[in-house]
Amino acid sequence: MKILTQWLREYVPGISVSDKELADDLTLRGIAVEGVFDLGSHGSLFDMDITTNRVDAMNHYGIAREAATIYGLQLQPLETALPAGRPGHIYPVSIEEPALCGRFTARVLRGVTIQPSSGGVAERFRLLEQKLISNAVDATNYVTLAMGHPTHAFDLDRLEGGIILRRARKGEKLRTLDGIERTLDTEDLVVADERQALALAGVMGGWDSRVTEETKNILVEAAWFDPVSIRRSSKRHLIHTDASHRFERGADFNALPVASALVSRLILQAGGHQEGEMVDVVIPEAAARTAHRSSIAFSVGEARRILGATEDPAGITAGAAETILTGLGCTLQKQVQSDEAYQVTLPSWRLDLAGEIDLIEEIARVYGYNRFRNTLPAFAGGVVELPWAAREAVLRRTLLALGLSEAVSSTFVAAGDAAAFAPQPGSFVPLGNPLSEEAGVLRPSLAPGMLTMLTLNLNRDVENAALFEIGTVFGGSTDRVEERPALAFGITGSTGAHGPHQPAQPVSFYDLKGVVEELLAKFASKLVYFDRFPGESGLMPAWLHPGRSARAVVDGATMGYFGELHPDEARRRKLKQTIFVGEIYLDRLYRQGLRHPMARELSRFQPVRRDFSFIFPESVPYARIEHAIAALGIPELRSFAPREVLRDPQGKLVPVGHYSLLLGAVLQSAEGTMREEQLQETAQRIMTALHAAGGSLRG
Amino acid sequence: MSQEAIPQLAAYNDAALDAAFAALSQELDASAQSLTSAEAVESFRLHWLGRKQGRLKAISEAWLKSAPVEAKKQIGQRFNQLKAEIEQRLESASTGTGSGALDAEAIDITLPGTRRALGAEHPLIKTMHEMVAVFQRMGYSVGVGPEVETDYYNFESLNFPPGHPARDTQDTLVVANQERKPLRDRLLMRTHTSPVQIRTMEQQPPPVRIVIPGKVHRNDAADATHSPIFHQIEGLCVDTNITFSDLKGTLDHAMKEFFGSNVKTRFFPSFFPFTEPSADVQISCPFCGGKGCRKCKHSGWIELLGCGMVNPAVFGFVQQKQPAYDPKKISGFAFGMGVDRIAMMKYGVSDIGQFYSGDTRFLEQFA
Numbered sequence A: 001m002k003i004l005t006q007w008l009r010e011y012v013p014g015i016s017v018s019d020k021e022l023a024d025d026l027t028l029r030g031i032a033v034e035g036v037f038d039l040g041s042h043g044s045l046f047d048m049d050i051t052t053n054r055v056d057a058m059n060h061y062g063i064a065r066e067a068a069t070i071y072g073l074q075l076q077p078l079e080t081a082l083p084a085g086r087p088g089h090i091y092p093v094s095i096e097e098p099a100l101c102g103r104f105t106a107r108v109l110r111g112v113t114i115q116p117s118s119g120g121v122a123e124r125f126r127l128l129e130q131k132l133i134s135n136a137v138d139a140t141n142y143v144t145l146a147m148g149h150p151t152h153a154f155d156l157d158r159l160e161g162g163i164i165l166r167r168a169r170k171g172e173k174l175r176t177l178d179g180i181e182r183t184l185d186t187e188d189l190v191v192a193d194e195r196q197a198l199a200l201a202g203v204m205g206g207w208d209s210r211v212t213e214e215t216k217n218i219l220v221e222a223a224w225f226d227p228v229s230i231r232r233s234s235k236r237h238l239i240h241t242d243a244s245h246r247f248e249r250g251a252d253f254n255a256l257p258v259a260s261a262l263v264s265r266l267i268l269q270a271g272g273h274q275e276g277e278m279v280d281v282v283i284p285e286a287a288a289r290t291a292h293r294s295s296i297a298f299s300v301g302e303a304r305r306i307l308g309a310t311e312d313p314a315g316i317t318a319g320a321a322e323t324i325l326t327g328l329g330c331t332l333q334k335q336v337q338s339d340e341a342y343q344v345t346l347p348s349w350r351l352d353l354a355g356e357i358d359l360i361e362e363i364a365r366v367y368g369y370n371r372f373r374n375t376l377p378a379f380a381g382g383v384v385e386l387p388w389a390a391r392e393a394v395l396r397r398t399l400l401a402l403g404l405s406e407a408v409s410s411t412f413v414a415a416g417d418a419a420a421f422a423p424q425p426g427s428f429v430p431l432g433n434p435l436s437e438e439a440g441v442l443r444p445s446l447a448p449g450m451l452t453m454l455t456l457n458l459n460r461d462v463e464n465a466a467l468f469e470i471g472t473v474f475g476g477s478t479d480r481v482e483e484r485p486a487l488a489f490g491i492t493g494s495t496g497a498h499g500p501h502q503p504a505q506p507v508s509f510y511d512l513k514g515v516v517e518e519l520l521a522k523f524a525s526k527l528v529y530f531d532r533f534p535g536e537s538g539l540m541p542a543w544l545h546p547g548r549s550a551r552a553v554v555d556g557a558t559m560g561y562f563g564e565l566h567p568d569e570a571r572r573r574k575l576k577q578t579i580f581v582g583e584i585y586l587d588r589l590y591r592q593g594l595r596h597p598m599a600r601e602l603s604r605f606q607p608v609r610r611d612f613s614f615i616f617p618e619s620v621p622y623a624r625i626e627h628a629i630a631a632l633g634i635p636e637l638r639s640f641a642p643r644e645v646l647r648d649p650q651g652k653l654v655p656v657g658h659y660s661l662l663l664g665a666v667l668q669s670a671e672g673t674m675r676e677e678q679l680q681e682t683a684q685r686i687m688t689a690l691h692a693a694g695g696s697l698r699g
Numbered sequence B: 001m002s003q004e005a006i007p008q009l010a011a012y013n014d015a016a017l018d019a020a021f022a023a024l025s026q027e028l029d030a031s032a033q034s035l036t037s038a039e040a041v042e043s044f045r046l047h048w049l050g051r052k053q054g055r056l057k058a059i060s061e062a063w064l065k066s067a068p069v070e071a072k073k074q075i076g077q078r079f080n081q082l083k084a085e086i087e088q089r090l091e092s093a094s095t096g097t098g099s100g101a102l103d104a105e106a107i108d109i110t111l112p113g114t115r116r117a118l119g120a121e122h123p124l125i126k127t128m129h130e131m132v133a134v135f136q137r138m139g140y141s142v143g144v145g146p147e148v149e150t151d152y153y154n155f156e157s158l159n160f161p162p163g164h165p166a167r168d169t170q171d172t173l174v175v176a177n178q179e180r181k182p183l184r185d186r187l188l189m190r191t192h193t194s195p196v197q198i199r200t201m202e203q204q205p206p207p208v209r210i211v212i213p214g215k216v217h218r219n220d221a222a223d224a225t226h227s228p229i230f231h232q233i234e235g236l237c238v239d240t241n242i243t244f245s246d247l248k249g250t251l252d253h254a255m256k257e258f259f260g261s262n263v264k265t266r267f268f269p270s271f272f273p274f275t276e277p278s279a280d281v282q283i284s285c286p287f288c289g290g291k292g293c294r295k296c297k298h299s300g301w302i303e304l305l306g307c308g309m310v311n312p313a314v315f316g317f318v319q320q321k322q323p324a325y326d327p328k329k330i331s332g333f334a335f336g337m338g339v340d341r342i343a344m345m346k347y348g349v350s351d352i353g354q355f356y357s358g359d360t361r362f363l364e365q366f367a
């Protein structure tokens, strides 16, 4: 909103500070001046940002009132005297919807001259870069700028029989001032005559009854409309006007006669006269809700309880509170029992003031926020961490150490992705007003977002990417949305340490599995294994390569799925290279405690290494071999791990359909150095078990 | 060093041996003159001690072959002595300053090292954790709440009545198919972390000190400074005798903790339906010390927080479940800030969308 300081100073002639200081003082009181522009001999232009609750300050007079209160100066009354009118009959006004229109005034002006504005009005419109239309229309706009109340001028000769405030009829049409013909809703309040709707009340006037160059007689409307009704009509018809903006924030019920008089004075400057008296229809219930609200109790002690200590040791005094509230238009009546308790009557233009706390805010605001001290409250109580905070921190630290960068992706995915990635078929939640089709559904999985991010990297010629995301996924239905924490990770390109001294290693399934294993190793789980067991949908996730993906199981519960992206999905996304991706259900993982490391006695005796080279048919997975050896329960077996896997499609080194496995065992006893025969015997047991598992010694 | 002839031994008596070995010693001295480079040391070693063509071996073999049995032991001892002498010279050459045998093992240390890249912390998450930690040190517990909220928790209980213009400032993304439900039960993407204030108070009587980090959503078109997804940190402190000056002191302290002790704060009246009095907080620009720079738009100040005293109307809503929140007996303050904007300033990020892109080139800068 634009404000002229020259205009402000006309209302508060006593202001002695510069425009710049005035801007600072207003801003510190919450009447924010965002920019000050020098207009030379015309003072300054303030670019203002008035908070939505302060509709009373969205005009020159309202801001002048703030300035007068800040400096303790006198605010000039508005000049409303009109030249003597000619007698006439009372213009008929009927409010059929008293809940929607609380007050309506009509003033008849006859013999007016419609011409371009001149003088002060034209000058101020020019400074404010406001469009000039004609003296009558400009008069209504000028008064809104002056004191905030929107008014409307009708061409009286286009009206038939009198004004009626009613709801629009079903299907009723109205051509509004912007030239658009609109179909009205029965919820809309209209200003009508006996024949038809003339204006969408409080929002926009009508085309047919507008003032034109031919207009001779005018009806000046100043009214008070129900804020919620105006807001609904404005939203319904997508018309946001200066008038609707003000009415929906609550106009000043008592300002109508003043606004009507100010507009009429301006129009009559070019000739004409008022006929009859201003018609003023008041709905008492509306007056009681606004202008005649009951007074509220206020005590300075309560203000001190809420506001606390000031830099000035005197603090908030009764005197200061009285001066501030009176300046803002309140009337204070001291209570008999106490020096510091009052009954306060509220000004009609401050519908935002309704309770004691509102008055306390006014006092703090005008007194100056920065005159309060900075104190710290005393507190006795413990700091509680989120139950999963430590687990999440460990996950994050581990993933970062493994070389994955944290990413944050969109909360929303396309409907197709939601259907394809939802862990439970059909369990996902669409938005009612999505930003775009690609963001139409709350993500049921972090995997599609991860794929989108990796795709973006590949499309920007970044060949190596390793990302993870910790975030919320959404399931259920639009009736009941379930939120769960999840973790996704994705790797593509090459991985690990590489450079001129060692070649880059292309990422494989086992890199991703290694990440999962490291993560799960942080938890105190008893049994972790990986398999290809179907998920809740009855299948392994369809977005994973069926032969190169796995389910992670911890103590019997599915923790998630990971592996190579399904080639169909990769093709659909036009991916140039293989992506490995996975998702962990953190709500399940967080049920596991973190592993608490315990030191164990280190053996003083020499460990002995033994290698076993065996050939197995492809039908024997490594897990079976691992289980077979574990089942032996050899206490001296410190470790047992595959060291090399070899396949030969030509069948020269290893027969086709078989693979060769080099297994390394470390044997170490806590009791003593192992004797040769003991070693022999243990090695024999291992070999027997390997044979039993389907292996044969490699020749 | 060219292959020299093997000297002949004149006799096997002590004098002859003395002379012969003295000559060898001299030859050794001569050839050890220039042991200044790794190459020279190596060739000296090969010349004298080489396994196949080493001079020591060749001479000793020749001399021992023809020596009478009784002289062999003596000759052997003298060769051992000579060998020790050669080894000593080699050792002193390699341990000598700036030269020696280890130089032969030198590598090009200017080639880049083999780096095992760590993952990069997300600047937004990092900023959020740091800010939360500031309040944890001030006695605040961490709280969270759902990202899909009801109209009641996101608006109504925070004193945004149905149909109120204040709702316009928070364009809301709504869940589909809510029209049949009563307004208060309709589901939407929370537009701020403030609903967690209500949820927390409903679950525990005062005192409350809670800091709430989280993701929020608005129906905003994306540009360099707006994203439909962003992050907020909310704080709430409720107890007996909590005042506006406590709010000022708390935020002043927190901003000094986060941005540095030179930072100043100033408070401006503002409007939020759920706080009263409400304030906007500016901090003196931590990047230019208040002198004016691009980050503070040359004003020396940066607007960073919204805050205020908890509106008694909000306590009224909470009292439906927790009667202890009697606005006549207790009071409190709440504050909120946008994490994205703070992270953008702190790390010089010009486009908020980069936080949500997963672009590795962007993220790796923060490793």
Ligand SMILES: [Zn+2]
Binding pocket: B285, B286, B287, B288, B289, B290, B291, B292, B293, B294, B295, B296, B297, B298, B300, B301
């Ligand atoms: Zn600066």
